[in-house]
Amino acid sequence: MRYSGIGGQAVMEGVMMKNQEKYAVAVRKPDGEIALEVSEYKGIIKNKKIRNMPILRGVFSFIESLYLGVATLTFSASFFEEEETDQKEKTKKQREKKVLTEEQQKRQDSLMMGGTVAFSIVLAVAIFMILPYYISVFFQKFTDSYMLIAVLEGLIRLAIFIGYVAAISLMPDIKRVYMYHGAEHKCINCIEHGMDLTVENVRKSSRLHKRCGTSFLLIVMIISIFFFMFIHVDSRVLRLVLRLVLIPVIAGVSFEFIRLAGRSDNALINLLSKPGLLLQHITTKEPEDDMIEVGIASVEAVFDWKTYVEEIRQEDSREHDISGSN
Template sequence: MMSKPASQILRSLRRLPALLLRSACPIVGGQAVMEGIMMRHGEGYALAARHPSGDIVVERFPWFSLTRHPLLKKPFLRGFPVLLETLVNGIKALNRSAIVQGDEDETPISGPQLMLTMLLALFMAVLLFVVAPHGLSLLMQALGVGGGVEGLTFHLWDGFYKCCIFMGYIWLISFVPDIRRVFQYHGAEHKTIHAFENGGIVDVMAAAGMSRLHPRCGTTFLLFVICISIILHAVLVPALLHIYTPQNVVAKHALTIAFKLLLVIPISALAYELIRYAARLSGGPWASVLRTPGLILQRLTTAEPDKAQIEVALAALREALGEETAGREIRTADYIVRSVERP
């Protein structure tokens, strides 16, 4: 009879080919857009969208990057630049998907338009997730159920309202039909990436059987940002006001909000490293603690896709990878590769 250690070694050897194949799997990320999906790999990304005619149209673009310098690829320095470049490329992909749908009011976005769009998006994010929770926490102080900005209870209320606004925003937009379609494509993106990372043939059937939830999702990243911000604000804002507190009340709260905005840089850096760490964990209680909240939240930001939506995701994956498929066979429906004129 084989000893227990020997049987464990034998089982490990049997798993070795699959483990080697999985470790060699290229990292792919994506984003759902209007009637389509953007898949990014390496220095470029593919945008696949369902044209009103029914055809799948795929276009390839270079990835706009802020992390080409070796220093900005270092852990804890790359998080904020990655956040900005993801926002830039995401806006470009959304704009391009609208063009594929034949929206005559849409044109390729120019540099100044992109900058203005980014500034408006950042302004709305600051208003919703920094200024509004801060104002509501002041209201709790005025009602006598919270302390001042120097104390812990103020920041607990602030964090509570951040979470409520975030969850409420996602829940409300899920009722918009077009956004619901985007959430379905989001699910198709996750299923397709799961099928690719799982090994073997990647087709509609393989992807359909996978989970629509993925630990590397940007939704999880945003949740980590909110959780880390609650902790850092509760610790660092009182510390700042202990060192220097303006005499004017308005100036004190203006300083606090400005400091919170500055903290976005280290918060995004920590959140980025945390999500990468959580994705690398193979299992266990710690992995569950880190992954479960984000996976639960993804039940709101993803929906079960249909076969046609998975076909779009497969086309995006195939074109994003090019020849670097790690030995996997990716079976796609017919699609049209459209060349795009570069400015």
């Protein structure tokens, strides 16, 4: 399988696809039409040498994914306002918006996005890092083995994360998001396996992918266990501080693994990728054909899949000729 370099996210009734600095959001509107927005996002760090440094690129990628996720979710949600909203109130808000200049509006939107991303990070750290640590402290009454406590903390963190993912999958709206998540993966798998990007081909492609954000988060949880097993300090306050300080490092290491997994078919890498792929059975669902059409629209807006697929076929043909001559 050849690496395409494109990635995406599912949003409300839609899919976002990103290729380098260009990204597109395709949304199935209530009237059945597909709305498409294509934009550029150069990232929080403009210097390419810095943003491409191992470990650091994972930290930047994680923050940027959160930012884009909020931005694209806001765009998709704008098509699904509550019908009972008073029309006069909407008109009033529109008038107030027009008072702002375009530059002021962009600045206001940027601040709101930044605030939402910051709040999301703080909440995630509190639930998935700090809470498991304090729960694990309880077990110190029964054992003085620091490594055992670290493993228990990691298992608690995994249980909370998997439980959260499974619980929200029961919500109808989230179930549809998971279906669009499946459409996103199937579109990428389709072209990475050298098939034309059609509804029929996408439908028979796998909904699991090694470069998935779900796999990334699971790898973060697993790698954190090994980090904290071998970093021991007596002070409880310092232990907590270290957990917070090491989050970017753990995220960076996890990103490097996901990046390697996406480019490699090594048996060991495939084995280590299995837990993330298994979790994707929860976070992705088989999409409907109209969802696949949305995924295809988002891919075509940012990626020349026809040239890419043709290159794959030419490579396969050359390899076949070489093996045949031997």
